[in-house]
Amino acid sequence: MAKASTSEVFVYKGVDKKGHKVEGTITSVSSAMAKAQLIKQGVRAKNIRKKPKPLFGDGGKPIKPMDIALFTRQLATMMKAGVPLVQSFEIVADGSDNKTLGNLIRQIKEEVSSGNGFAPTLRKHPKYFDELFCNLVESGEQSGALETMLDRIATYKEKTEQLKAKIKKALTYPIAVVVVAIVVTLILLIKVVPQFAETFTSFGGELPMFTQFVLGLSDLAKEYWFIVVGSMIGGVIVFSKAKASSKSFAAAIDRLMLRLPIIGNIVQQSILARFGRTLSTTFAAGVPLIDALQSVAGATGNSVYTDAVNKVREEVSTGTQLNRALSNTQLFPPLLIQMTAIGEESGALDTMLDKVASYYEEAVDNLVDNLTSLLEPMIMAVLGILIGGMMIAMYLPIFKMGEVV
Numbered sequence: 001m002a003k004a005s006t007s008e009v010f011v012y013k014g015v016d017k018k019g020h021k022v023e024g025t026i027t028s029v030s031s032a033m034a035k036a037q038l039i040k041q042g043v044r045a046k047n048i049r050k051k052p053k054p055l056f057g058d059g060g061k062p063i064k065p066m067d068i069a070l071f072t073r074q075l076a077t078m079m080k081a082g083v084p085l086v087q088s089f090e091i092v093a094d095g096s097d098n099k100t101l102g103n104l105i106r107q108i109k110e111e112v113s114s115g116n117g118f119a120p121t122l123r124k125h126p127k128y129f130d131e132l133f134c135n136l137v138e139s140g141e142q143s144g145a146l147e148t149m150l151d152r153i154a155t156y157k158e159k160t161e162q163l164k165a166k167i168k169k170a171l172t173y174p175i176a177v178v179v180v181a182i183v184v185t186l187i188l189l190i191k192v193v194p195q196f197a198e199t200f201t202s203f204g205g206e207l208p209m210f211t212q213f214v215l216g217l218s219d220l221a222k223e224y225w226f227i228v229v230g231s232m233i234g235g236v237i238v239f240s241k242a243k244a245s246s247k248s249f250a251a252a253i254d255r256l257m258l259r260l261p262i263i264g265n266i267v268q269q270s271i272l273a274r275f276g277r278t279l280s281t282t283f284a285a286g287v288p289l290i291d292a293l294q295s296v297a298g299a300t301g302n303s304v305y306t307d308a309v310n311k312v313r314e315e316v317s318t319g320t321q322l323n324r325a326l327s328n329t330q331l332f333p334p335l336l337i338q339m340t341a342i343g344e345e346s347g348a349l350d351t352m353l354d355k356v357a358s359y360y361e362e363a364v365d366n367l368v369d370n371l372t373s374l375l376e377p378m379i380m381a382v383l384g385i386l387i388g389g390m391m392i393a394m395y396l397p398i399f400k401m402g403e404v405v
Helices: 031-040 065-080 085-095 099-113 118-122 131-143 146-200 209-245 247-259 263-284 289-299 303-317 322-329 334-346 349-404
Strands: 008-015 021-028 044-050
Touching (some): 065 085, 065 099, 065 146, 131 263, 263 349, 289 303, 303 322
16 A cells, blocks of 8 residues: 655745745645745745754644644634735734744645635644534635634634633542542651651650551551552553544443443533534534534544433434434433524524533533532541551650559
8 A cells, every 4th residue: 555645844035926935834745746836826946944953843833732722713803804815824823923833834734725625624633623514614704704614713712712721620630639638648647757767766665556557557658659550650651542442442431431420410411412512513613414413523632422422313304303312312401492482483593502501511610610619628637547546646745654664
């Protein structure tokens, strides 16, 4: 099988149609193709070579999904103001604080300038632009309303990333505190408790059971701390790889996440918010409902709901109404089903789904705030029991000695 060609950045110097000297960069698969692209742009290249790569990298920050949302919003704003697409790329790239993002935008600009479509160009960068993003851009190009579509995509990306940030906030805080508690406990067992143990050996009497228990834990921690730390790190790595490679394992984790108290409710509400937001955006863009549901299935982020949406898609393709198909899964709440039914009857399905998405996004926000308020005293109590318990265990023999004296 022939190896696929990869695009590279070339630096060129030449003259334009008016005889003015020009220079810059262009992305292409070879120097010959780069020359051909420049000729299409009215530039005759006299010198063209591959752009040298810096020895230690360009120092650019990684491109995050929120960066793509900002890029889309800025592009939509430029085009609504009447700025041509290619010029909009240049303006947004120059104004970007992220050098990596700026370089990506300039690559896209060069390819679009050479006659390639916007959507096909974006598909060459799947790491940053998923299939849904590219399909919506393609729909906007075909309908002649690209600026309107970019505005909708920007809103969709912003809402989606804000929702993800809320979920991360809900999950990261308790995990971080638990990790810190484990680290602090290990430090106390390895460094602090042994100092007390040396003092206790001079007492000569029998130590309280609780103190003996903590001293035993300290001995284990000193001997096998590297095994404990290694097991924790290894467990995280094995879990991540198993989830990525095994569909059955990932599905079991997804089911477990939905059943967890409090956390499961947050995860479910966020899935419903993504469902409503994605379906509203794609349907409003003129994408047929069957195709829109295919995009929604991949955007739910949970295999249980992905399977459910695929079943809904099959039922809708046979003529079943969307609200009836959603009800048959027994996974979607009555509110969402009723709003969908109203939207279908009134011909405003995208508007109703947008309201559904806003409702569940606000519900997630409230749940995360409530969870944070609930966890703070619980975490403080756990930390108090762990740290305070060890301190009590260390001072019990001293108290007993005081009683004897």
